[in-house]
Amino acid sequence: VLLAEHLRAHPSDINRLAWLPKKLIEQALEKLTFTIQQISSGSIYDAKFEQIAGCKFVSVDHLGNRQRELWVFQTPDGKNIPVFSTDAIEAIELL
DSSP, X not given: OHHHHHHHHOGGGGXXXXXXXXXXXXXXXXXXXXXXXXXXXXXXGGOEEEEEEEEEEEEEXXXXXXXXXXXXXXXXXXXXXXXXXXXXXXXXXXX
16 A cells, blocks of 8 residues: 555656565556556547546566566556556556
8 A cells, every 4th residue: 555655646656666576566556547648649640649547557567688668557448558668657546
């Protein structure tokens, strides 16, 4: 609960969780909802930022040799969206 509260107050600290056991991270993130910002468009000329509130954490995994993280969140309508940078997390709220 304390980790969840801290992340809600300091969303950018989500990048600093790598040293914690994965199970602890997942338990804390399951208590939160996220507002994710992504680029939405039908074409390059229609590109705009879209904010999706109420997303739930699904998973985080490391990709390739560069240890990039792939975060997956589920939107309120049940669609899973990938996020390659936690910079896309605009806000964090408690459930």
